[in-house]
Amino acid sequence: MSAYDDLMAFVRETQALSQIAGRLEWDQETMMPRGAAPQRGEECAAIASVLHARRVDPRVGDWLDALAGTPLDDVAAAQLRHIRRDFERARKVPAALAAQIARVTSKAQGVWADARAADDFARFAPTLDEVLTLKREEGHALADGGDVYDAMLADYEPxxxxxxxxxxxxxxxxxxxxxxxxxxxxxxxxxxxxxxxxxxxxxxxxxxxxxxxxxxxxxxxxxxxxxxxxxxxxxxxxxxxxxxxxxxxxxxxxxxxxxxxxxxxxxxxxxxxxxxxxxxxxxxxxxxxxxxxxxxxxxxxxxxxxxxxxxxxxxxxxxxxxxxxxxxxxxxxxxxxxxxxxxxxxxxxxxxxxxxxxxxxxxxxxxxxxxxxxxxxxxxxxxxxxxxxxxxxxxxxxxxxxxxxxxxxxxxxxxxxxxxxxxxxxxxxxxxxxxxxxxxxxxxxxxxxxxxxxxxxxxxxxxxxxxxxxxxxxxxxxxxxxxxxxxxxxx
Amino acid sequence: MSAYDDLMAFVRETQALSQIAGRLEWDQETMMPRGAAPQRGEECAAIASVLHARRVDPRVGDWLDALAGTPLDDVAAAQLRHIRRDFERARKVPAALAAQIARVTSKAQGVWADARAADDFARFAPTLDEVLTLKREEGHALADGGDVYDAMLADYEPxxxxxxxxxxxxxxxxxxxxxxxxxxxxxxxxxxxxxxxxxxxxxxxxxxxxxxxxxxxxxxxxxxxxxxxxxxxxxxxxxxxxxxxxxxxxxxxxxxxxxxxxxxxxxxxxxxxxxxxxxxxxxxxxxxxxxxxxxxxxxxxxxxxxxxxxxxxxxxxxxxxxxxxxxxxxxxxxxxxxxxxxxxxxxxxxxxxxxxxxxxxxxxxxxxxxxxxxxxxxxxxxxxxxxxxxxxxxxxxxxxxxxxxxxxxxxxxxxxxxxxxxxxxxxxxxxxxxxxxxxxxxxxxxxxxxxxxxxxxxxxxxxxxxxxxxxxxxxxxxxxxxxxxxxxxxx
The missing domain is CATH 1.10.1370.30 (Neurolysin; domain 3)
Known part of the structure; x- marks a missing residue:
């Protein structure tokens, strides 16, 4: 079971890093001084980049391949189901597209807030169109020929x-x-x-x-x-x-x-x-x-x-x-x-x-x-x-x-x-x-x-x-x- | 200057991750619920492991080699001086020794606290001896034949x-x-x-x-x-x-x-x-x-x-x-x-x-x-x-x-x-x-x-x-x- 142990050790470290990313968001909404925002943006981007690299790390694929056909108890089987789903999802989305979505949505939130303050949907529409186009592209990549909306749903409700x-x-x-x-x-x-x-x-x-x-x-x-x-x-x-x-x-x-x-x-x-x-x-x-x-x-x-x-x-x-x-x-x-x-x-x-x-x-x-x-x-x-x-x-x-x-x-x-x-x-x-x-x-x-x-x-x-x-x-x-x-x- | 830009982009991301590690320590001393301590230990270990991997990343050596002999302004030269010093320091310490120091010192702090509470130096002495032996070994690795204490000082006062x-x-x-x-x-x-x-x-x-x-x-x-x-x-x-x-x-x-x-x-x-x-x-x-x-x-x-x-x-x-x-x-x-x-x-x-x-x-x-x-x-x-x-x-x-x-x-x-x-x-x-x-x-x-x-x-x-x-x-x-x-x- 060494491949399973190695995989789980790697995944456990990823989960710990993911908890850190969540803690940064908590800090941002509760404790962070306002002037820290630009630096925090870089900090969040840095940890997101580390997490992304781990999610598409080819070793995960190797471990999963090595475990194919191995008899597993319910818990281990469920762990692998999650790991495989996340790995395949991450690999289906081209890195350039993922980066572009991150860039555009980070900008779009500000555009939306401005449009809402101005009560003017026209100000937000071109940006929303851009987000939608990118997300549909991502959805097509994820759907593998299936329903695009279902592929989007799977991120939240598999x-x-x-x-x-x-x-x-x-x-x-x-x-x-x-x-x-x-x-x-x-x-x-x-x-x-x-x-x-x-x-x-x-x-x-x-x-x-x-x-x-x-x-x-x-x-x-x-x-x-x-x-x-x-x-x-x-x-x-x-x-x-x-x-x-x-x-x-x-x-x-x-x-x-x-x-x-x-x-x-x-x-x-x-x-x-x-x-x-x-x-x-x-x-x-x-x-x-x-x-x-x-x-x-x-x-x-x-x-x-x-x-x-x-x-x-x-x-x-x-x-x-x-x-x-x-x-x-x-x-x-x-x-x-x-x-x-x-x-x-x-x-x-x-x-x-x-x-x-x-x-x-x-x-x-x-x-x-x-x-x-x-x-x-x-x-x-x-x-x-x-x-x-x-x-x-x-x-x-x-x-x-x-x-x-x-x-x-x-x-x-x-x-x-x-x-x-x-x-x-x-x-x-x-x-x-x-x-x-x-x-x-x-x-x-x-x-x-x-x-x-x-x-x-x-x-x-x-x-x-x-x-x-x-x-x-x-x-x-x-x-x-x-x-x-x-x-x-x-x- | 592409090698310089690539190196600085990498280092900047490392610095951002290092700020995150510092923020976790702040949180631990000010905000963290007490029951979170075991999980926080894993979180800190995970980010430390990411930081260590980046500090010894061979690409840093490649970028530094590519930049050898390039004319640089004072700021760029100072950046490289720090990067080179940190990289060489990280590479001189064998990974197994670094890991052992991390393990022993993390345990030793508790032993010290117990000995202090009991007012009994003998309780702490064997552990301190272990820490000292490891740190001297690290000092020898860092000193390259020079003075061991000077090599230790260089971590704090180059x-x-x-x-x-x-x-x-x-x-x-x-x-x-x-x-x-x-x-x-x-x-x-x-x-x-x-x-x-x-x-x-x-x-x-x-x-x-x-x-x-x-x-x-x-x-x-x-x-x-x-x-x-x-x-x-x-x-x-x-x-x-x-x-x-x-x-x-x-x-x-x-x-x-x-x-x-x-x-x-x-x-x-x-x-x-x-x-x-x-x-x-x-x-x-x-x-x-x-x-x-x-x-x-x-x-x-x-x-x-x-x-x-x-x-x-x-x-x-x-x-x-x-x-x-x-x-x-x-x-x-x-x-x-x-x-x-x-x-x-x-x-x-x-x-x-x-x-x-x-x-x-x-x-x-x-x-x-x-x-x-x-x-x-x-x-x-x-x-x-x-x-x-x-x-x-x-x-x-x-x-x-x-x-x-x-x-x-x-x-x-x-x-x-x-x-x-x-x-x-x-x-x-x-x-x-x-x-x-x-x-x-x-x-x-x-x-x-x-x-x-x-x-x-x-x-x-x-x-x-x-x-x-x-x-x-x-x-x-x-x-x-x-x-x-x-x-x-x-x-």
């Missing part, structure tokens, strides 16, 4: 196809639109008013992180402009943010990121710094963040406990009881922005992006037509018009940095969370009683055992199927949303 | 020899011992009493950092167990510490680290991420930290301003006037510990270590005899006996991690600071009037122009000689210390 997602999302969309329309015709619950001390928000947010099982001895919570989770294994850090008039933003950002972080923290320690030692896909990752945030964190039971915590932290903040608080937390209202959307409408925002980016990649939609297509689709799904590009087609950074195939994993994560929630509630009949005491340990232990501990051992669909007892489907999510929102709104 | 330092330090030692004895027979000034709010200490320490020209837009100040400065170029961070009964520790640690950091921040921007883009030697580095801390920061003029700042921050803290405060800041008292020593006695601590480590390296002193030799020498120089090993031979980490040849750079830095101070005061007759207003800009601009901006352009001795107008000598330091302490103590 084993899933655009056609499967189309079927799943196609079943979701009309039902969500109908539910949304009914809810928005009903009386809206109260919203939060007044100001909430930001230090007290951070205090409660740290308590929530621990409540959801985040291990502070292997992580830390800082403030950043955008909440994120960073790192794997023994060093998984999260960020959150505070807004004096919107404490829910702080608390639910934290719970969401703790879902991501707990996944990374709870992977079997045998997999540390190996390909199995990180979350298996964006969709499964998002299933953990969303089930923590929504199915657990925004449940009637848990919000009952949170109501008491907020009364302790902030005194009487104008919401009369647990029931009103539950409705307030889950308030549905019109809005343009995906990242601010409520649980009911969020997937409609994602489905819009999925359909548009698939059409862009297929060549059925031109970048020049994108703004109009966005605005038409938005009005069709949400019933009102986009007022300006920063509230529409320019709101997300993703396309500027070449993330085609990424958006659908948000909704796939919600679909997975629906499947897991159904199975978890069947397995834990006492769950609501626990959550009402602020005790999430039953839920997080179930997710830890059935999903998180496996890391990259199973394919994404398989880990969800094994945990939930059946193939992933949008039906449980839809049933859950219908029950929840018809209940709150009495429709 | 161009300086043990014999030169022996002559310089030999002239210092009796004079310092005499001055010390006279001062300690005189009446001691008051010491600080009471407690000093730690948040207020941090507030004033940040003000001091800015006062000394530290650029916060390219740096930051955090707390750590041991104060240090980290990084070069656009991202140079410092740490400090607070102790409720000893605010001077916080303030003068900060000023010291700002001296190191300002050196890195003020190097000519053309040298960013090149071999010239970092302080040229440990001795020159220490000259900057010490002149900021002592010749400027502990001057009568500057302490007059600091007295007012401390009264503003802490109210009446029991020191009656500026003169008494100046004497208090510069109080000389008996002590065992180098890092806590006052300006007058500090070099005696260093000279002791220099003589002992030179004897160890030469084989004239055995590790088994080291504790007794330390205790004898300490009593000879300081007039009282070491009470326990943690106050004597076990107090410093340096030897455990293989740093032989490092200690003398502390005193060499003080000698350099003496030379620079003399020249600076001759050039700036108005300096004390500026410092009395808390204005260090004249002094820091002079040091920036004559020392810091050059980075690695000149050899260490040359940069001091150019700035001070004559070859480095211990005489200015001695004259300065005599004038200062006979003045304060009236002896």
């Amino acid at each position: 084993g899933t196809t655009g056609a499967e997602l189309e079927a799943m999302f196609g079943a979701l969309r009309p039902e969500l639109a109908t539910l949304r329309a009914a809810v928005l015709e009903a009386d809206a619950p109260s919203r939060l008013t007044g100001e909430f001390d930001e230090a007290a928000q951070m205090g409660l947010t740290r308590k929530l992180a621990k409540t959801f099982g985040y291990d502070m001895s292997r992580g830390r919570v800082d403030k950043a402009v955008h909440p994120f989770s960073s790192g794997s294994g023994l060093d998984v850090r999260i960020t959150t943010r505070t807004n004096p008039v919107d404490p829910f933003n702080c608390f639910y950002s934290t719970i969401h990121e703790v879902g991501h972080a707990a996944y990374e923290q709870n992977i079997h320690t045998d997999y540390l710094l190996t390909p199995l030692g990180a979350g298996v896909s964006m969709g499964v990752h998002e299933s953990q963040s969303r089930i923590y945030e929504n199915q657990i964190g925004r449940s009637r039971a848990f919000t009952g406990w949170l109501y008491g915590q907020m009364r302790d932290a902030f005194g009487d903040f104008g919401i009369r009881d647990e029931e009103a608080f539950y409705a307030c937390v889950n308030r549905v209202s019109n809005g343009f922005i995906r990242t601010e959307a409520d649980e009911l409408q969020y997937n409609l925002h994602v489905l819009l992006r999925f359909d548009l980016e698939r059409a862009l990649v297929a060549g059925d939609l031109k970048v020049a037509e994108l703004e109009a297509a966005w605005n038409d689709r938005f009005e069709a799904d949400f019933g009102f018009a986009v007022d300006k590009p920063s509230n529409g087609v320019l709101q997300d950074v993703h396309w500027s940095v070449g993330l085609f195939g990424y958006f659908p994993t948000y909704s796939l994560g919600n679909v997975y969370a629906g499947c897991l929630n159904k199975a978890m509630r069947a397995a834990l009949p006492d769950l609501d009683a626990q959550l009402a005491r602020g005790d999430t340990s039953g839920a997080t232990a179930w997710l830890g055992k059935h999903v998180q501990t496996h890391g990259g051992l199973y394919e994404p669909r398989d880990v969800i199927a094994k945990a939930s007892g059946s193939a992933p489907s949008e039906a449980p999510l839809l049933a859950y949303l219908k029950e929840k929102f018809t209940g709150i709104y009495g429709v | 161009g300086t020899t043990g014999a030169e330092l022996e002559a310089m330090f030999g002239a210092l030692r009796p004079e310092l011992a005499t001055l010390r004895a006279a001062v300690l027979e005189a009446d001691a000034p008051s010491r600080l009493t009471g407690e000093f709010d730690e948040a207020a200490q941090m507030g004033l320490t940040r003000k001091l950092a800015k006062t000394f020209g530290y650029d916060m837009s390219r740096g930051r100040v955090d707390k750590a167990v041991h104060p240090f400065s980290s990084g070069s170029g656009l991202d140079v961070r410092i740490t400090t510490r607070t102790n409720p009964v000893d605010p001077f520790n916080c303030f003068y640690s900060t000023i010291h680290e700002v001296g190191h950091a300002a050196y890195e921040q003020n190097i000519h921007t053309d040298y960013l991420l090149t071999p010239l883009g970092a302080g040229v030697s440990m001795g020159v580095h220490e000259s900057q930290s010490r002149i900021y801390e002592n010749q400027i920061g502990r001057s009568r003029a500057f302490t007059g301003w600091l007295y007012g700042q401390m009264r503003d921050a802490f109210g009446d803290f029991g020191i009656r006037d500026e003169e008494a405060f100046y004497a208090c800041v510069n109080r000389v008292s008996n002590g065992f510990i180098r890092t806590e020593a006052d300006e007058l006695q500090y070099n005696l601590h260093v000279l002791l270590r220099f003589d002992l480590e030179r004897a160890l390296v030469a084989g004239d002193l055995k590790v088994a005899e080291l504790e007794a030799a330390w205790n004898d020498r300490f009593e000879a120089d300081f007039g009282f006996a070491v009470d326990k090993p943690s106050n004597g031979v076990l107090q410093d980490v340096h030897w455990s991690v293989g740093l032989f040849g490092y200690f003398p750079t502390y005193s060499l830095g003080n000698v350099y600071a003496g030379c620079l101070n003399k020249a600076m005061r001759a050039a700036l007759p108005d300096l004390d009037a500026q410092l009395a207003r808390g204005d260090t800009s004249g002094a820091t601009a002079w040091l920036g122009k004559h020392v810091q901006t050059h980075g690695g352009l000149y050899e260490p001795r040359d940069v001091i000689a150019k700035a001070s107008g004559s070859a480095p000598s211990e005489a200015p330091l001695l004259a300065y210390l005599k004038e200062k302490f006979t003045g304060i103590y009236g002896v």
Whole structure:
């Protein structure tokens, strides 16, 4: 097994370097002095270059060849599956193309930000066209004659196809639109008013992180402009943010990121710094963040406990009881922005992006037509018009940095969370009683055992199927949303 | 010039990776969750392995060969001088020996810490012997038949020899011992009493950092167990510490680290991420930290301003006037510990270590005899006996991690600071009037122009000689210390 040991030693060192690259990004968003940016750019480029050279290192191919036909246990076989997939992917993309994509997307993010600030899509369109052209070229190289969008998806959600997602999302969309329309015709619950001390928000947010099982001895919570989770294994850090008039933003950002972080923290320690030692896909990752945030964190039971915590932290903040608080937390209202959307409408925002980016990649939609297509689709799904590009087609950074195939994993994560929630509630009949005491340990232990501990051992669909007892489907999510929102709104 | 451009591009990437390694160390001492330590160990080993491979990369030798005989400007010639020296050094040490030193010293630091905690030198001696044997072997490989200790010195202070330092330090030692004895027979000034709010200490320490020209837009100040400065170029961070009964520790640690950091921040921007883009030697580095801390920061003029700042921050803290405060800041008292020593006695601590480590390296002193030799020498120089090993031979980490040849750079830095101070005061007759207003800009601009901006352009001795107008000598330091302490103590 010497080839396997040599290969794993090499890969382990690569994983360690990759963790370093992640730590630099964390530093950049939390600690780095602003004037360091140009130097940091070179530092990030240097480590990216080292990582790229290791990903295409011909020794990896030699080791893989030497191991062909060797009988392997499940873990070793899964390690090799990941290593082979990454190696083949890296080798398929010509180095010159990869370098050009890195250059153009790094510039494009600034162009996008300027265009968004100026509310002028035309400023961004030529650059987006350039990014799209390069990413399509990369997709063709990766697809080997197969579907280009599927090849892009494989970077984020291996084993899933655009056609499967189309079927799943196609079943979701009309039902969500109908539910949304009914809810928005009903009386809206109260919203939060007044100001909430930001230090007290951070205090409660740290308590929530621990409540959801985040291990502070292997992580830390800082403030950043955008909440994120960073790192794997023994060093998984999260960020959150505070807004004096919107404490829910702080608390639910934290719970969401703790879902991501707990996944990374709870992977079997045998997999540390190996390909199995990180979350298996964006969709499964998002299933953990969303089930923590929504199915657990925004449940009637848990919000009952949170109501008491907020009364302790902030005194009487104008919401009369647990029931009103539950409705307030889950308030549905019109809005343009995906990242601010409520649980009911969020997937409609994602489905819009999925359909548009698939059409862009297929060549059925031109970048020049994108703004109009966005605005038409938005009005069709949400019933009102986009007022300006920063509230529409320019709101997300993703396309500027070449993330085609990424958006659908948000909704796939919600679909997975629906499947897991159904199975978890069947397995834990006492769950609501626990959550009402602020005790999430039953839920997080179930997710830890059935999903998180496996890391990259199973394919994404398989880990969800094994945990939930059946193939992933949008039906449980839809049933859950219908029950929840018809209940709150009495429709 | 394509070979030069290729070489510099490669070296620039190496420098960027080296900055990343430094950033990881900063993170470890300031931000890292404790449970991340084992993973961080692997991360540091991975980046060290990448850096080592680049340092011995045969392409560097090829580029250097291709450039032999090419006419070069001063900057390019200096770049190549550094690159060639580093390359040859890296190639002279067999990889197996380098790896063994890394393994043994990484273990030895823990053994040293345990022995120090147990106050038992015998626990540490066998490990120290192992480290010394390996480092001597490395020294022989580096020395190419020359002096082994000089080869070790070259890692920290290229161009300086043990014999030169022996002559310089030999002239210092009796004079310092005499001055010390006279001062300690005189009446001691008051010491600080009471407690000093730690948040207020941090507030004033940040003000001091800015006062000394530290650029916060390219740096930051955090707390750590041991104060240090980290990084070069656009991202140079410092740490400090607070102790409720000893605010001077916080303030003068900060000023010291700002001296190191300002050196890195003020190097000519053309040298960013090149071999010239970092302080040229440990001795020159220490000259900057010490002149900021002592010749400027502990001057009568500057302490007059600091007295007012401390009264503003802490109210009446029991020191009656500026003169008494100046004497208090510069109080000389008996002590065992180098890092806590006052300006007058500090070099005696260093000279002791220099003589002992030179004897160890030469084989004239055995590790088994080291504790007794330390205790004898300490009593000879300081007039009282070491009470326990943690106050004597076990107090410093340096030897455990293989740093032989490092200690003398502390005193060499003080000698350099003496030379620079003399020249600076001759050039700036108005300096004390500026410092009395808390204005260090004249002094820091002079040091920036004559020392810091050059980075690695000149050899260490040359940069001091150019700035001070004559070859480095211990005489200015001695004259300065005599004038200062006979003045304060009236002896």
